[in-house]
């Protein structure tokens with residue numbers, strides 16, 4: 001469902017991703033680990049369309065993104081992907097329900113599912129609250145609800161529990177895993193946390209030479 005073909009990205013003359021190729025399987029929850037600065041967030045940003053590769057392609061459902069114009073690529077990502085990124089944090093001036101409904105609104109879909117999604121992440125009845133009334137863990141639950149509300153085929157998460165205490169992080173990750181599995185989506189999660197990676201079906205390590213499968217990184 002997602003394929004990276006010879007993906008290359010250089011910043012200021014310094015290669016970060018060097019002809020990276022990989023095929024992700026549908027329905028799989030993959031963790032990506034690797035040392036700091038190796039390009040994990042860069043890779044996720046390229047898949048999310050927040051940045052463009054220098055060369056190579058990202059193929060989604062057989063469709064090379066390079067063959068699409070900006071509008072078509074944005075539309076495909078908006079309908080097919082869900083994001084749990086700091087860059088798309090919960091918006092402070094919208095209620096929780098409005099935050100969760102945002103992908104539905106952008107896709108012109110009925111916003112009905114937003115309330116059910118909030119309930120699914122344990123925040124039923126709090127749809128009228130504003131983000132400032134939430135704890136960090138609750139905020140991440142809203143982000144998970146928003147990432148999944150429009151039933152995306154692919155969920156991208158960048159350190160989804162980076163700033164949470166270990167117990168809250170565990171429960172958030174279990175929730176993410178359950179929701180991803182219940183919806184049949186694929187997920188790619190970048191993390192430094194072995195405990196977080198343990199919630200994934202498998203872990204890939206990003207190195208200068210590419211993405212490598214490891215049996216057990218714990």
Ligand SMILES: Nc1ncnc2c1ncn2[C@@H]1O[C@H](COP(=O)(O)OP(=O)(O)OP(=O)(O)O)[C@@H](O)[C@H]1O
Pocket residue numbers: 011012016034035036037038039040041042043
């Ligand atoms: N917008 C940018 N402009 C210039 N350099 C960048 C930019 N984004 C990333 N880089 C550089 O690319 C390299 C990879 O960064 P990236 O954030 O992808 O690494 P990472 O593996 O996610 O690291 P970490 O685990 O520390 O978050 C780093 O050397 C970083 O300084």
